[in-house]
Amino acid sequence: MKAFxxxxxxxxxxxxxxxxxxxxxxxxxxxxxPAGILRYLPHMVKHHDVIxxxxxxxxxxxxxxxxxxxxx
Numbered sequence: 001m002k003a004f005x006x007x008x009x010x011x012x013x014x015x016x017x018x019x020x021x022x023x024x025x026x027x028x029x030x031x032x033x034p035a036g037i038l039r040y041l042p043h044m045v046k047h048h049d050v051i052x053x054x055x056x057x058x059x060x061x062x063x064x065x066x067x068x069x070x071x072x
Contacts, residue, residue, distance in 0.1 A: 001030045001037070004058045008050060018048060034062035 002012065005026065009015035012030070016023040019040050029037045038059060044050035 001034050001058055001062050004054070005030070008044075008048065019043065034059045034066075 005012055005015040009018050012026050013023060016026045019026075021040070025036070037055065041050075041052055041055055044055065045052050
């Protein structure tokens, strides 16, 4: 998630400003609740040239990684 947001927006701070959310919200997406970003998917697609499928893929990969960490 961090890599995606940094690539898309330049930094996590820029992502928070572009999506009009608190920086702590972006950190929460990257460290605990990646699915939270999906609420902002329509805005990202419309205003920030983001491909919806790419965001969903990133979120699913993050969730899979978190589940693997929990099993270890």
